[in-house]
Amino acid sequence: MKHPFIRKKTTIWVLVLVLAYVIGYSIAQRVYPTAATPAAAEANWGLSFQEEGKPPVGNATPEYLKDFNAYYVNETDDKVIYLTFDAGYENGNTDAILDALKKHQAPATFFLVGNYIETSPDLVKRMVAEGHTVGNHTCHHPNMSQISTKEAFEKELKDLEALYEKTTGQPMTKFYRPPQGKYNETNLQMAKDMGYRTFFWSLAYVDWYENDQPTREEAFEKLLGRIHPGAIVLLHSTSKTNGEILDELLTKWEEMGYHFDSLSNLPQ
Numbered sequence: 001m002k003h004p005f006i007r008k009k010t011t012i013w014v015l016v017l018v019l020a021y022v023i024g025y026s027i028a029q030r031v032y033p034t035a036a037t038p039a040a041a042e043a044n045w046g047l048s049f050q051e052e053g054k055p056p057v058g059n060a061t062p063e064y065l066k067d068f069n070a071y072y073v074n075e076t077d078d079k080v081i082y083l084t085f086d087a088g089y090e091n092g093n094t095d096a097i098l099d100a101l102k103k104h105q106a107p108a109t110f111f112l113v114g115n116y117i118e119t120s121p122d123l124v125k126r127m128v129a130e131g132h133t134v135g136n137h138t139c140h141h142p143n144m145s146q147i148s149t150k151e152a153f154e155k156e157l158k159d160l161e162a163l164y165e166k167t168t169g170q171p172m173t174k175f176y177r178p179p180q181g182k183y184n185e186t187n188l189q190m191a192k193d194m195g196y197r198t199f200f201w202s203l204a205y206v207d208w209y210e211n212d213q214p215t216r217e218e219a220f221e222k223l224l225g226r227i228h229p230g231a232i233v234l235l236h237s238t239s240k241t242n243g244e245i246l247d248e249l250l251t252k253w254e255e256m257g258y259h260f261d262s263l264s265n266l267p268q
Contacts, residue, residue: 042145045072045181045200055202055228066268068188070198074230074266079258081227082266083108084201085237086177088141090120091210093243098123100246102130106260109199110237111137111177114160121167128168133262135175136160136196145182153190175199175263199263201234203227208236216245224252232263 047056055073058065062075074080083106085097101108110127112134117124127134138144139159147153157176164172176196178187183198191198205222207214214222219241223233235242250260 042143042182042184045178045183047202049226052225053228055230056226058200058202065188065198065200068185068198069192069196069268070188070200071232071266072200073202073228073232076230076267079229079256080231080261081253081258082230082232082263083235083260084111084135084177084199084232084263085109085235086111086137087116087237088113088137089115089238090123091238093240094120094123094237096243097237097246098126098130098132100250101132103247104250104254104260106250107131107133107262108260109133109135109175109263111135111175111199112160112164113137113141113179114139114163117160117163117167124164124167128170133173133175133264134164134168135177135199135263136172137177138179139163141179143180143182144178144187145184148186150190153187154194157191157194157196173264197263197268199232201232203231204234207239207242210238210240213239213241216241219245220249220252223249224256227253227256227258232266 043059046059049056055075058072060072062071062073065071074082083101085108087094087110100106110132112124124134136157137160138156140156142156144153144156147156161172164170174194174196176191176198177200178198181200188198203223203226205214205219207219227233237243
């Protein structure tokens, strides 16, 4: 039989080892968010805002994402904003959004799906004519993290490329945004292998419910209070609120010392 002191000492060492494992795992999850996750496991893009005027913490670090040509923020002190809009369909707000962008000479990237290009070719052509970029939001807006084969993944992107080129006569810029922000490491590598840069975001708000739109005050509270240098802003062009406030929003950001640039100029 072991001496009571030896049993006590053994128990303490077991507790120390367990505590070390828990702390180590927690640190690994923060520094390497997918380190303990299979490459094919689904992840949802998420943010934690910790200090006003500062970039949020994403559920993957900028350093980790850069290995896959993926980004969610420009780590800079420059008060630059990269405007992006996601659109699955057109409901009458895009003209006002384009008008505001033109007034402020603010370049934007529109991440479109197949339905949008098919039903609103004139608006797509206007985006291009006015110097904006059209990016790939997939052809059918599926949960891409559930697509496991390279062939199926590439088809979603290539079908949209073909539709865009048929509509505009130009090749599509290889910018990709995963629908709903759902992704996995395998997806990120597949997009990189196709020559794409993947873009998440560092500022967004709940603007996509057509019948439950945020008020002007709610929108400004989120979009002014959480803006930060190097922000990649995600807005939905289906939002009536966004169509109504964008001119004023861009003015307020400019009054705060911010300026606008294209994702094409985001440092790699």
